[in-house]
Amino acid sequence: MMKKITYIVALLTLVLVSSCTKDFEEINTNPNAPNSVQPSLLLRQVLYNFGENMSYEGFVAGDLLSQHRTAIDFNLFDRHALKSPQLGGNPWPIFYRNLRDNEIILKQSRQLSTLKVYEGPALILKAYMAAGLTDLFGDVPYFTAFNGTAGVTTPAYDSQESIYLDEGGILDNLDKGIAAIQNYSDAIPLQGDILYNGNLQSWVRFANSLKIKYLLRISSKVNVSAQLQALYNQGNYMTTNTQNAIFNFTNTAPNSFRLAQLRVGDFNNFVLSETMEDIMTNLNDTRIGKFFRPFAGSTSGQFNGLLNGINSGATSIALSNYSLAGTVFREDTSTLDCNFLTAWEVHFALAEAAERGLITANAQQLYESGVTLAFQYWNTPLPATYLTGNAAYNAPNSTPLRQILTQKWIANIINGYEGWIEYRRTGFPQLRTISASLNNNLIPVRMPYPPEEEALNRDNYNVAAGATDNNSINFPVWWNQ
Numbered sequence: 001m002m003k004k005i006t007y008i009v010a011l012l013t014l015v016l017v018s019s020c021t022k023d024f025e026e027i028n029t030n031p032n033a034p035n036s037v038q039p040s041l042l043l044r045q046v047l048y049n050f051g052e053n054m055s056y057e058g059f060v061a062g063d064l065l066s067q068h069r070t071a072i073d074f075n076l077f078d079r080h081a082l083k084s085p086q087l088g089g090n091p092w093p094i095f096y097r098n099l100r101d102n103e104i105i106l107k108q109s110r111q112l113s114t115l116k117v118y119e120g121p122a123l124i125l126k127a128y129m130a131a132g133l134t135d136l137f138g139d140v141p142y143f144t145a146f147n148g149t150a151g152v153t154t155p156a157y158d159s160q161e162s163i164y165l166d167e168g169g170i171l172d173n174l175d176k177g178i179a180a181i182q183n184y185s186d187a188i189p190l191q192g193d194i195l196y197n198g199n200l201q202s203w204v205r206f207a208n209s210l211k212i213k214y215l216l217r218i219s220s221k222v223n224v225s226a227q228l229q230a231l232y233n234q235g236n237y238m239t240t241n242t243q244n245a246i247f248n249f250t251n252t253a254p255n256s257f258r259l260a261q262l263r264v265g266d267f268n269n270f271v272l273s274e275t276m277e278d279i280m281t282n283l284n285d286t287r288i289g290k291f292f293r294p295f296a297g298s299t300s301g302q303f304n305g306l307l308n309g310i311n312s313g314a315t316s317i318a319l320s321n322y323s324l325a326g327t328v329f330r331e332d333t334s335t336l337d338c339n340f341l342t343a344w345e346v347h348f349a350l351a352e353a354a355e356r357g358l359i360t361a362n363a364q365q366l367y368e369s370g371v372t373l374a375f376q377y378w379n380t381p382l383p384a385t386y387l388t389g390n391a392a393y394n395a396p397n398s399t400p401l402r403q404i405l406t407q408k409w410i411a412n413i414i415n416g417y418e419g420w421i422e423y424r425r426t427g428f429p430q431l432r433t434i435s436a437s438l439n440n441n442l443i444p445v446r447m448p449y450p451p452e453e454e455a456l457n458r459d460n461y462n463v464a465a466g467a468t469d470n471n472s473i474n475f476p477v478w479w480n481q
Helices: 039-065 092-111 113-137 160-165 170-182 200-217 225-234 274-282 343-355 363-377 400-411 418-426 451-456 458-466
Strands: 069-071 245-248 270-272 337-341
Touching (some): 039 069, 039 092, 039 113, 039 245, 039 337, 039 418, 092 113, 113 160, 200 225, 200 337, 200 343, 225 343, 270 274, 274 400, 343 363, 343 400, 363 400, 400 418, 451 458
Antiparallel strands (some): 069 270, 245 337
């Protein structure tokens, strides 16, 4: 199911910055650094750097917010002090560094006919990363954020609505990316593509699948039914795991999953969440043995979770009483993917769209296909009775929407912040009030702007902070209002 690839992370000497600074032009014209980079190397770098960093963020931060796992120490973030990232929880520079690098690829593709093949993928990647950024933070610098070489060093914050809907925004760039690929007729191949090995039609399918995801995400604010129905009828979206936008980690550095390379204490800081344990146990979900290990004190292979957000300074935890992450995250990362988008996520999105009446389709069939694909993706046999028990589409004491979104949540473990984003959008699955909240027992609904923005882009930051109740983590983003 998971394709093997061979890649070496390109060592780039291009100086990059993760936030807008007053020295942007000077930094990026360093006479000791190259003023251009081959797009094949830069594409590989963007895909790997973004994917690797967000997979790590997914494990150490995203999974805490979504209550897949919890931290037993260094856990201010798990207690929802999101302005105090510790082992993770600062995705802002990851997005801006890679969006800025991707902009270089896009500009080169439009300046040189021999690089035209990169335009479509670069537009699709720009849409993908921009969506991840704005879904976490809301209004962000976007339309002028990558024009540092043109003198724009303190870009204004753009509304999430405009980032999604305006020309040059997420949906427009997906359409333009598809058009650029369809209009490309030269024979020069796309190189540096560790997702699809240069297959341009796979990028078109990826873009269509992203459109389904993002249209559904904004469906409470915009009438997207006709667009979703057209995409569903066309059928050119991910339908099998062989079409997933992923790359494999390896078992050896430097391309193994980062938690496999860090000291054991960092890895052992994260254990099964009580929320995850209860949901998977209620479903008799065998993937729990893939995601976690039986706790050391168990005599019969049992799993035990911990309520999120303990006060580690006042609560003594015996590690042997709780389930650590599974071997796929440390001892055998060759079977672990960096996940950009998958067929199971697309099927769950379409199932939700059908259940909500946004498209005409068989919601139960799409749901069951999504579950099957998700078990395949995680290399776990689907139990024969799974879809007729508590995980059934019309299971008692549940609803189809709850079933769809719970299954999406389970499979989204370590997939960046997706589990938390989808919870914010839908309220499923129901998360718990954490043990020792530093946010008045509220589950946050956005990431805060980082402090360097206040220091380096003060005037624009002040406007954005004022529009979010002083940069509050409890102020919803546009599509959630």
